[in-house]
Amino acid sequence: MVVSTFPPSRETALSRLAQFVPGAGRRYETGRNTDAGPDQPAAVSRLSPYLRYRLVGESEVVSQVLVRHDFDVAEKFVQEVLWRTYWKGWLEMRPSVWLRFQEERDRQLGSFPAARAIAAAETGLTGIVGFDDWARELVETGYLHNHARMWFASIWIFTLRLPWSLGADFFLRHLLDADAASNTLSWRWVAGLQTPGKIYLATADNIARYTNGRFAPKGLAREAIALTESPIEAAQVLREPVTHDVRQPSLLLVTHEDMTPESVFDSALDVRSILVCADAQLLWGDGARHFVSDAAADTAARASAQFGCTAHLIERLDAQTLIAAADVAGCKHILTPYAPVGPVADALAQLTPKLASAGITLVQKRRAWDSAFWPHAKKGFFPFKEKIPALLRESGLV
Ligand SMILES: Cc1cc2nc3c(=O)[nH]c(=O)nc-3n(C[C@H](O)[C@H](O)[C@H](O)COP(=O)(O)OP(=O)(O)OC[C@H]3O[C@@H](n4cnc5c(N)ncnc54)[C@H](O)[C@@H]3O)c2cc1C
Structure with a gap:
């Protein structure tokens, strides 16, 4: 659905x-x-x-x-x-902020005492009009308007006083577009962590105005104090993209971080085989898993036509699968569109040394847009x- x-x-x-x-x-x-x-x-x-x-x-x-x-x-x-x-x-440039979110979420999952309050918020049973409707809409459709995301996050944090990391986790598990950067940093922004001291406070008037009068919730927090945290790291230098010899026969690996490889890599490359990966473990929710799984079939057909070789669908991003596929294709190079901070990047970082010990180089190519x-x-x-x-x-x- x-x-x-x-x-x-x-x-x-x-x-x-x-x-x-x-x-x-x-x-x-x-x-x-x-x-x-x-x-x-x-x-x-x-x-x-x-x-x-x-x-x-x-x-x-x-x-x-x-x-x-x-x-x-x-x-x-x-x-x-x-x-x-x-x-x-x-x-x-600040990958530790992603790590910090995951640690905070896991800590709250293990210790937050009001599990019932979380369940009520996630199932739309708080009694706050609008908020309850957005909770159900998110679960049913996998999408929320940006303004509804802002109102929802603000009410979660400042009216219901629930941990922001569990709200961000709820979004990750249900949004089709669930994304490490946009989601984590938007929740941090509402909470007053991203721009320290500056929060986003939802008001009934603003909600009524921009929902065409559908909702005018009562009892929202009228003032709130920004959340605080220990200082975050200074911006790191961006990882330099690795260059590669374009004449080398290569295996093309496509992950859900970039499913249009035909505009990342030149069709003149010597691509011998293609793997399109839809790894459910690297996504948070079933809606996104279904979306990516179907999109992977679509991507495989396009990539196969563009690079003139067979594309295989895989369900696990692991070194063993990649080494076996590279072996069959006779390649020592695996090319993949760059994976930004998130579970795919973590998985690639883990398997890179294993590929290296099998004599295989993994090359991630960043888009010109991102580099600019x-x-x-x-x-x-x-x-x-x-x-x-x-x-x-x-x-x-x-
Ligand atoms: C608390 C919260 C959590 C969010 N979590 C996510 C998330 O997990 N994944 C995600 O993709 N977006 C997230 N967003 C950003 C934004 O809400 C959605 O990208 C937007 O609602 C998408 O709808 P649209 O395509 O119709 O937007 P449009 O208004 O048509 O915008 C066009 C495109 O611009 C980008 N964009 C627009 N607004 C934003 C924004 N505020 N931040 C980042 N990109 C934006 C998106 O790529 C969007 O598709 C979040 C926002 C908030 C406030």
Whole structure:
């Protein structure tokens, strides 16, 4: 049921994008904050599951929008797309924040005494109108409007006073677009951790206004104090992408971090075989697992046509499977689109030395879009945002 609203194919992503593009200017700017409810027309694109797994890329989305609209007309939409890029770049330079979230979530899972309160919040039984509806909508559809995510997170933290990490975990287990960077850092932002001291407080008036009067919850916290934490690490230098000899016969590995390998790697590469991995253990929820599993079949068909060899679907990202496949294909190089901070990157980091001891080099290739924008995600979004027009111009990416 979840997947039917978001058919998991690149073709759907592209047709959804084409339908959305005419409204990416003023219509988006004025209507994007309104959440009229599931199944209602919306000014937002509902492209996030496709962007999350890169069935369509940020550069494609931005470039198609800018073909139709001048930058100043579509600026708001372009900036929103760049929030995803910004969060990924920010976390890439501070991987310990992802680790810190997981430790905090596990600690709370093991010790938070009010399990019933969590269960009521997750099943929509708190009695707070709107909040309960969003909890059910999330579980049923795998998607929530951005404003509903903000209201939900704010009420979870400041009205219900539940641990933010368990709310972030609830989102990860149900969102189709569940993502280490966007989810963790958005919850941190609402809680006042990401921009220390600055919280997002949901109000009944704002909710009533932007839900077209559907909800006006009573009893919301009227003031709140930002959560605090010990200082986080300074921004690290970005991992340098590894270069490789393009003439080497290679095995292409595709993970759910980037499911359009045909725009990452040149079709002239000597690709001997392709593995498309949908590893359920590296995803948090069943909705996302189904989405990725179907998208993997779609990706395999495209990649096979592009690189002219067979694509195999695999369900485990482990060294044994990769070594065996590389052996059969006669390759000592495995190429894969770059995996940003998250479970896939962790899995690749673990298996890289095992591949090396079998004489196999794993090469992760980062997209030009990420290389252009990520280094500028060292501070807040405001200085990053200021650079967007120049970076788009300079990089020739759109
Ligand atoms: C508490 C919270 C948790 C979130 N968790 C996730 C998550 O796990 N995965 C995820 O992909 N997004 C997450 N978001 C960001 C955002 O809510 C969704 O990407 C957005 O709702 C997607 O809907 P759309 O495609 O219709 O957006 P549109 O408004 O049409 O935006 C177009 C695209 O821009 C990007 N974008 C827009 N707003 C944001 C934003 N605030 N942050 C990052 N990217 C943005 C997305 O790629 C989106 O598809 C979270 C936001 C909050 C407040």
